[in-house]
Amino acid sequence: MIVATTLAENKYFLGLSALLNSMVANGKYIDKIVVGYREELPNWIPALSPSKNGLSCVLNSGIELELIEMNGDLHMVHEKPKWFRYFTDVLEPDADEYFFFDSDIVIVNRMNFFGEWVRQGVAICEDVNYSMNRNHPIRKQWIKFANEEGLNVKSEIDWYYNSGFLGWTKNTKSFLSDWEKCFEILAKRSGDMKQFRVNNRTHPVLSANQDSLNLAAMITALPVSTIGPEAMGFKSGMRLMSHPIGPKPWNKNYIGDFLKGYQPRVSDLHYWESINGSEFAPESAILVSYKKFICKLLRGLGRFYQRNGSS
Structure with missing residues (x-):
């Protein structure tokens, strides 16, 4: 077992x-x-x-x-x-x-x-x-x-x-x-x-x-x-897990952080891609779709506007 x-x-x-x-x-x-x-x-x-x-x-x-x-x-x-x-x-x-x-x-x-x-x-x-x-x-x-x-x-x-x-x-x-x-x-x-x-x-x-x-x-x-x-997921290589450092994805203000120069992390996107699934679905589908869209959009824009790298 x-x-x-x-x-x-x-x-x-x-x-x-x-x-x-x-x-x-x-x-x-x-x-x-x-x-x-x-x-x-x-x-x-x-x-x-x-x-x-x-x-x-x-x-x-x-x-x-x-x-x-x-x-x-x-x-x-x-x-x-x-x-x-x-x-x-x-x-x-x-x-x-x-x-x-x-x-x-x-x-x-x-x-x-x-x-x-x-x-x-x-x-x-x-x-x-x-x-x-x-x-x-x-x-x-x-x-x-x-x-x-x-x-x-x-x-x-x-x-x-x-x-x-x-x-x-x-x-x-x-x-x-x-x-x-x-x-x-x-x-x-x-x-x-x-x-x-x-x-x-x-x-x-x-x-x-x-x-x-x-x-x-x-x-x-x-x-x-x-x-x-x-x-x-703390550096590139054989990623098995995604473990966010610092603020947890459910607490983050992605737009506010982006305006300060911080783009969403890969771990944020992984979280929103997994929060609703086959076992549980605690969040509304609309909210999850919005969060995934925002994370992807801001990560794309972050190629041109960011303070430092993200993990």
Whole structure:
């Protein structure tokens, strides 16, 4: 069985719609998706029935959707290590392959590649700011913190990874324990965990969840298989996902941004192309057509009028 998970609250449910529609459009592959959520569920989700752990339904594609209300008051990104352990060990202990996608990601390539990838090792992507060599002073501090807690570095790494995607199997799921240990170490040094970020990169911890993922990749004995920032669309190359940096597509004022010299991003267009699809259609067809038209028009005009490049 192949399962995936994501986390959603507030307007990120719109991202969930685009994510699931894009998964199916690119070959389905997964059997079930489990959504950890907060706040009210949107009214465009199909009728749900009680399940063992929450609420569920079967989507048009045959994928089972299960929604489970989350406890805890940390910022949602800092819930990831604990949620992944719960998802793997309690909710879906018999699955063969596991995937996590941030709920603002859109899939833009064949889904079965993710299965080919995760069978090579724990699957991770490099971040947009992907360069952090093994001699970097921040990385040296992480090593010191780990050593103080009895953890030893097994791999010297020169790249920084993004926690918006992770893939693992029943044979590599102990990586989640490595991550949770590292998270506990860095969380003590991160500041207010109810915020996305407190410090800047000159501090030992910028983002407890993402920094600890990177430390886990250094201390784990498991095989890790990584792809560069192109996997998330942060640079040209083998794009597998479209992951917007900064303002989310559903919040952007495209015309206002364009007048300031910023054209719509490729990730904006991918979002509007996926928001309505075979599984969900939360937005009106008129609005979606308008947004796609505006994105394409302004990207075309942006060849002549822009402040900088877009991702």
